[in-house]
Amino acid sequence: xxxKKVCLLGIYGVGxxxxxxxxxxxxxxxxxxxxxxxxxxxxxxxxxxxxxELVLWDIAGEDDRFSVPPSYLRGTAGYLLVVDGxxxxxxxxxxxxxxxxxxxxxxxxxxxxxxxxxLADQWGIDRADLAxxxxxxxxxxxxxxKLGTGVEEAFAELGRMLLARS
Amino acid sequence: MTKSPTDAAPDRAAGDPDPGGNREIEELRRxxxxxxxxxxxxxxxxLDNPELRTREISRILPxxxxxxxxxxxxxxxxxxxxxxxxIEASIKKNRxxxxxxxxPVMGPAIRKAVASALxxxxxxxxxxxxxxxxxxxxxxxxxxxxxxxxxxxxxxxHTLLYEVEQVFLIHRESSLLLQHVVSRNVKTRDPDxxxxxxxxxxxxxxxxxxxxxxESLDSLQFGSDRTxxxxxxxxxxxxxxxxxxxPLELRTTIKETLDAVHLRFGEALEDFNGDPxxxxxxxxxxxxxxxxxxxxxxxxxxxxxxxxMGLLVAAAAVSGFLSVRGHRRWAQYxxxxxxxxxxxxxxxxxxxxxxxxxxxxxxxxxxxxxLLKEESLDPNTIAFHFEPFTSxxxxxxxxxxxxxxxxxxxxRLDLEGDLLxxxxxxxxxxxxxxxxxxxxxxxxxxxxxxxxxDTDARAFDLxxxxxxxxxxxxxxxxxxxxxGQEREIQRLSEDLSALVEAAKVLEKTVGFGxxxxxxxxxxxxxxxxxxxxRAQKVLSLLVQRGLEEGLFTAFGVGSSExxxxxxxxxxxxxxxxxxxxVND
Numbered sequence: 028x029x030x031k032k033v034c035l036l037g038i039y040g041v042g043x044x045x046x047x048x049x050x051x052x053x054x055x056x057x058x059x060x061x062x063x064x065x066x067x068x069x070x071x072x073x074x075x076x077x078x079x080e081l082v083l084w085d086i087a088g089e090d091d092r093f094s095v096p097p098s099y100l101r102g103t104a105g106y107l108l109v110v111d112g113x114x115x116x117x118x119x120x121x122x123x124x125x126x127x128x129x130x131x132x133x134x135x136x137x138x139x140x141x142x143x144x145x146l147a148d149q150w151g152i153d154r155a156d157l158a159x160x161x162x163x164x165x166x167x168x169x170x171x172x173k174l175g176t177g178v179e180e181a182f183a184e185l186g187r188m189l190l191a192r193s
Numbered sequence: 194m195t196k197s198p199t200d201a202a203p204d205r206a207a208g209d210p211d212p213g214g215n216r217e218i219e220e221l222r223r224x225x226x227x228x229x230x231x232x233x234x235x236x237x238x239x240l241d242n243p244e245l246r247t248r249e250i251s252r253i254l255p256x257x258x259x260x261x262x263x264x265x266x267x268x269x270x271x272x273x274x275x276x277x278x279x280i281e282a283s284i285k286k287n288r289x290x291x292x293x294x295x296x297p298v299m300g301p302a303i304r305k306a307v308a309s310a311l312x313x314x315x316x317x318x319x320x321x322x323x324x325x326x327x328x329x330x331x332x333x334x335x336x337x338x339x340x341x342x343x344x345x346x347x348x349x350x351h352t353l354l355y356e357v358e359q360v361f362l363i364h365r366e367s368s369l370l371l372q373h374v375v376s377r378n379v380k381t382r383d384p385d386x387x388x389x390x391x392x393x394x395x396x397x398x399x400x401x402x403x404x405x406x407x408e409s410l411d412s413l414q415f416g417s418d419r420t421x422x423x424x425x426x427x428x429x430x431x432x433x434x435x436x437x438x439x440p441l442e443l444r445t446t447i448k449e450t451l452d453a454v455h456l457r458f459g460e461a462l463e464d465f466n467g468d469p470x471x472x473x474x475x476x477x478x479x480x481x482x483x484x485x486x487x488x489x490x491x492x493x494x495x496x497x498x499x500x501x502m503g504l505l506v507a508a509a510a511v512s513g514f515l516s517v518r519g520h521r522r523w524a525q526y527x528x529x530x531x532x533x534x535x536x537x538x539x540x541x542x543x544x545x546x547x548x549x550x551x552x553x554x555x556x557x558x559x560x561x562x563x564l565l566k567e568e569s570l571d572p573n574t575i576a577f578h579f580e581p582f583t584s585x586x587x588x589x590x591x592x593x594x595x596x597x598x599x600x601x602x603x604x605r606l607d608l609e610g611d612l613l614x615x616x617x618x619x620x621x622x623x624x625x626x627x628x629x630x631x632x633x634x635x636x637x638x639x640x641x642x643x644x645x646x647d648t649d650a651r652a653f654d655l656x657x658x659x660x661x662x663x664x665x666x667x668x669x670x671x672x673x674x675x676x677g678q679e680r681e682i683q684r685l686s687e688d689l690s691a692l693v694e695a696a697k698v699l700e701k702t703v704g705f706g707x708x709x710x711x712x713x714x715x716x717x718x719x720x721x722x723x724x725x726x727r728a729q730k731v732l733s734l735l736v737q738r739g740l741e742e743g744l745f746t747a748f749g750v751g752s753s754e755x756x757x758x759x760x761x762x763x764x765x766x767x768x769x770x771x772x773x774x775v776n777d
Binding site: 029030032052054055063064065067069098099103 | 393
């Protein structure tokens with residue numbers, strides 16, 4: 028069984044933790060996020076018959092006080108970048124975060140998750156923003172923590188990218 | 194012209210080349226090989242010329258070695274002795290070269306070794322100190338003294354209860370779990386998550402406290418008896434969860450296991466891409482770390498030791514008790530002896546186990562030796578040195594006078610100051626003797642007999658009174674007894690005999706006066722005569738009964754001493770009597 032370290036990144040408040048809560052196997056409390064700054068869960072995938080186990084490092088959301096510790100990123104095979112679709116600022120932050128991450132660990136596969144699709148009327152990201160990035164081979168998956176849509180897809184997409192790599 | 198080989202041989206054997214034949218062969222060669230000649234010459238030159246050869250080999254040597262090394266270990270093995278010798282040579286030639294080269298590596302290595310050694314020392318010392326002051330520690334000190342082993346070792350022996358419950362082999366870069374072994378019956382949570390979280394925490398600590406890349410948490414303690422030890426290597430970590438107090442050698446074992454894993458699986462570690470299958474074979478190494486040690490079985494000598502100790506303690510206690518009891522008994526005895534009237538203890542001393550008692554003793558005082566038995570003391574251990582003296586202690590004085598006087602049980606002697614009071618009752622004989630025997634006894638100056646009753650005298654007085662109150666009655670006008678008076682006469686004779694005896698005891702003479710009386714009827718003369726006759730009658734009756742006549746004086750007093758005033762005839766009957774007067 029192949030195991031990969033995968034990180035969950037994003038600015039504070041985009042809903043990373045609640046997004047994945049129902050889809051991952053956890054043994055640790057969410058309080059770890061505010062203390063150690065990371066909570067580690069597991070996600071089992073099956074990519075076209077091949078089993079893959081993701082050890083998911085849910086890193087606490089960045090804010091004024093906290094930014095992703097580089098040591099946590101070490102050895103990451105891939106990551107999910109979470110954005111709150113209703114707040115454009117989180118999208119911009121995500122791009123900055125991605126750049127910093129790439130500086131840190133190199134060009135590692137990642138999937139950008141656009142969360143809160145259920146709030147379509149508050150949607151703040153337009154096609155134009157995404158088009159440019161899609162050009163640069165960014166992958167986007169729309170999700171809704173509330174409705175539970177898109178999460179499995181996001182993980183599957185990342186899993187495929189990881190397997191393709193190794 | 195050709196020569197057969199056999200012909201040519203002898204010539205060649207002689208060492209003399211045949212110029213002609215050679216030239217022909219040369220020509221043949223030139224024709225056959227032509228252009229290749231040049232090449233062959235060139236090759237020959239190359240093979241023969243060492244300098245050229247060296248340059249050739251130098252060109253291909255690195256690749257050749259790399260190729261071979263990738264194939265197998267033979268080059269390393271082959272080069273090993275050479276490398277050793279070269280190092281030796283280098284050191285011999287110029288030590289500094291190697292020292293300078295190794296210094297950057299040695300420095301931190303030495304520092305680490307020293308730090309580790311100090312840490313072990315401190316840990317051992319700390320353990321020792323901790324156990325020095327507890328009750329268990331004292332027990333272990335005793336054991337150390339008894340078995341002759343150093344205290345620290347005894348401490349270790351007792352605290353060495355530990356079990357390695359789980360071991361994690363973690364990939365350093367990705368924090369992924371490579372291998373996990375568990376000791377029996379231990380419950381574990383998802384090891385992948387636990388190992389990653391442990392790595393995250395170590396990263397967290399490293400970041401928070403600005404530690405070096407190679408430093409971080411290497412020891413965590415939790416619960417009352419659990420520890421996690423983490424050893425970090427260049428590519429992997431080994432984390433061991435231990436219950437109990439692990440010995441320091443275990444840390445070394447873990448370190449060595451990690452080193453072994455790095456050595457054997459170095460490539461796999463470097464190429465690790467998420468598939469832990471390559472590390473299946475680390476299981477035995479990791480399982481080697483699942484050590485545990487239980488308390489050693491109680492030594493057989495244990496009960497014997499405690500029995501002996503118990504006996505010693507008991508013996509000590511008993512001897513202590515006996516000694517205390519002995520002392521107490523002696524003190525008590527001494528007190529008794531001192532208090533004993535007539536004994537004065539002036540000094541005591543103990544010489545070679547024998548107690549010597551010095552003092553004064555009145556011969557009549559209690560025997561100190563007898564008192565010994567009462568206090569259960571061994572007479573053989575005590576020697577008496579008493580000088581005789583005369584004590585004026587009341588008890589002794591009484592004793593002394595008692596011996597002198599020998600009072601009967603009815604007599605009581607009391608000493609009041611210097612006055613001896615004799616009281617109670619005693620026979621006359623004793624009283625007489627007592628008066629005669631009064632010896633001067635120190636302590637008695639005066640005697641008092643006020644309360645001493647002479648029993649014989651009392652008996653005499655009683656009898657006298659009885660006799661003097663008795664009377665014998667007569668018929669009117671004669672000396673004939675009234676009926677029934679014979680009994681009276683009998684009684685009287687017995688009483689009188691008794692009186693005589695009593696008087697003898699009292700050493701006095703006694704006489705009896707028999708006094709006849711008459712009633713008032715008739716003449717004085719007649720009454721006088723009849724009263725006299727009556728007295729005579731009684732006398733003769735008494736003499737008949739054995740009484741000595743000489744004791745008596747019989748006379749009559751007529752009616753001058755009536756018993757009663759005569760109003761009735763009954764009164765007159767009573768007046769016609771004989772009475773007795775006792776004269777002593």
